[in-house]
Amino acid sequence: MNWNEEVQKDLSQVNVATLGKVGVLLGGKSGERDISLMSGKGVLDALISKGVNAHAFDPGQQAITELAVQKFDRVFIALHGRYGEDGTMQGFLEQMNLPYTGSGVLASALAIDKQATKRLWSSFNLATPRFAMLNANSDWQKIAQDLGLPIIVKPAREGSSLGLSKVTKAEDLPAAYALAAKLDRDVMAEQCIIGEELTCPIVGDGENARALPVIRIVAPDSNYDYHNKYFSDDTKYLCPTGLDLALEAKVQELALSAYRALGCKGWGRADVMIDQKTNQPYLLEMNTAPGMTGHSLVPMAAKAAGVEYADLVLWLLSKAGIHS
Template sequence: MARVAVLAGGPSSEHEVSLLSSRCLAGWLREAGHQVRLVLIGRDERWHLGAPGADLDAAGEAAGQQAAAALEQLAAARETAFLGLHGPYGEDGTVQRLLQDAGVPFTGSGPQASAICMDKELSKLAAQRLGGRCAGHQLVGGLNPPLIRIARTVGYPCFVKPLSCGSSVGAGRVDDEAGLTPAVAAAQAADPHAKALVEEFIPGLEATCAVLRLEGQARAMPLVSIHPGEDFYDYRAKYESEQTVLTCPAALAPEVTESIQRLALAMYESLELRGAARLDVILREHDGQPVFLELNTLPGFTDHSLVPLACRAAGLPPVQVVQAILDDANPPL
């Protein structure tokens, strides 16, 4: 039996999604026989340490404290932090650095790998170095997007998203120049660094490949194809819509499946990722070839999320998956 602290919430726009993941993770970890404490990180970045065995609501009623004081308690209790966080602060290397500096072992990837994968432009460069196809894009950091350059290098329609957010927060399709400036402003407002990525719009089927380290060996899971019933797989399609259809294993040509799994494994190993990760692609409508979208180092972990779905298709129930993630935790420095 291990002592585990599930970190939930956080200051990002994905706070509520994190709560959903963390409740499921805590249940599966308890089912695996571990002593579990829930830690609610508020939107104000204060940490609320629940008592071992208490639920998330009870953790939220505990007194809030600064991260340093909370981490000192976790280190003294020799607890491993199991990250149920998503988005900036929880997924971009920030909390990983805090845990590492405090000597608290934690699940998921380290600070540097987390920061690279959270940055959509850096993760594209990593994918390209390993032979992955990427959509044309333009990074916009100022108030006025370079309209002429975007029209020439990206074109319309295009897709605008925050540089460093997940769950498709702040993302949307833009059909013409008139809609670009407000879309960029919305994406920048959602991004912690006020940067937006304007990306070539690629019609096609979205698919995803989970990777999990089992007994020291990285394994690619069966692919999941995503049929959102909406314009694209946005926040609503992920967490609210009943029209989204997920198919696992995805009905793709074997060579396409294998190429996506190879890229997922190559990125996982080259970036030295840990625990569970998820690579997202879109299959171009005109030729079925995969184009890299992003790599998630702390993917959603609700009962209906993509990674648990893929793992179940591989014969791995959630209890076994969370145990594998815990076994691959970063040891204290």
């Protein structure tokens, strides 16, 4: 049974009335608030179109204790970044015994921390670019020598390319560090892999998890920054990718292994680079509450697999649970 058939079978057994009152968590307090508001609106509209008793809830503007007051039966997490995708919200929902979408506390906390994620993946022999953690007194020349130029500098716990710089000269590393340090006390320098940029969504749990179609991202000047991710119509998303099918399968297997190593549940999205010299795929990061905007990639891959946006949202909600 392919994934589309599985989704349709599952949805045929869903009585939306039994889902109860649903809170769509959106907005929040992270640097990705604006994107979360867009994701949440899409999710909310989709659920309402399916007859679900769904309501927006913004933890950035409402006390989190209001979740209990409003007597939600389950929630869809459309929060991105810290205070929503990092295990803190998941821990609160566990305490409330309130079912939620996506990964549990530990997987969420691990996945948002790029250093912890990369160390874990390395212990499983999963390919990820070499890295070093930075501070204001780092030996910039040694960092450049060890990792090679260019180098990617980014906050360890931010998404959407916030605070990210591509550094081509060692003398530019301090400024890149200072920019990233405005957003996070922990800053990472990472080997820059030159080549194709891909993303691979994953759905499901454990051994039953499956990879969705891979998407190739072609951004203007190969710069997939905040603007080109969410607001540019010049970024191209290719699905099918046009790449060798064996390479695509290798990317899917790597993404699945990365997802399982972190203990992710429900859904996620692995970002991957292909080294143009060796064709080796490298894991960049795992998103445990991926975007659901008009430019987002999980809905795009789902559609390529035959599943429309509203069906995807309802299916994910139907899988909401408690993970402790």
